[in-house]
Amino acid sequence: MKRTLAIAQICLVAAVTMVALIAPAHAAVQFNDRTEIGLTVFVPCADGGAGEIVDLAGPLHTLASFTINGNNVSGYFHFQPQEIVGVGETTGLKYQATGVTQESFKTAFLNSQANLTYVNNFRIIGQGPGNNYLVHETLHLTFNANGTVTVVHDNFSIACQ
DSSP, rough: OOHHHHHHHHHHHHHHHHHHHHHHOOSSEEEEEEEEEEEEEETTGGGGGEEEEEEEEEEEEEEEEEEEEEEEEEEEEEEEEESSSEEEETOEEEEEEEEEEEEEEEEEEOOOOOOOOEEEEEEEEETTTOEEEEEEEEEEEEEESSEEEEEEEEEEEEEEO
């Protein structure tokens, strides 16, 4: 539950920050960028189940849009690796990052009621059998006018294939 609330707080802060920094718009793309990133991921199923650290680098596509309609703001965030590749530090095998992370939100300015849906498909795909690390999460939160979380649906899974 703490992880869920922490994710919710980060997502809401990001949404409010985007709204505060960007002038009101009508369903317009506010941010569309391709940025080089580097990340290190531990893949527990790699190296015959012993696991290994994988160093990855490449471009991450980021898209953000939002709409202000009367007393409401709604928006969408999209993050997708594009050609992010890496090498296992132990085996030297090649890996590729795939998947997509998306978030949609709707918030009322007058009473702070909000809905947030977050979907994350984080995949590190390795060479050969058993080297694929798959993380999936679908999270939905509803906040009432007092800012209290009233609905939480969190479906989280990790698999090695």
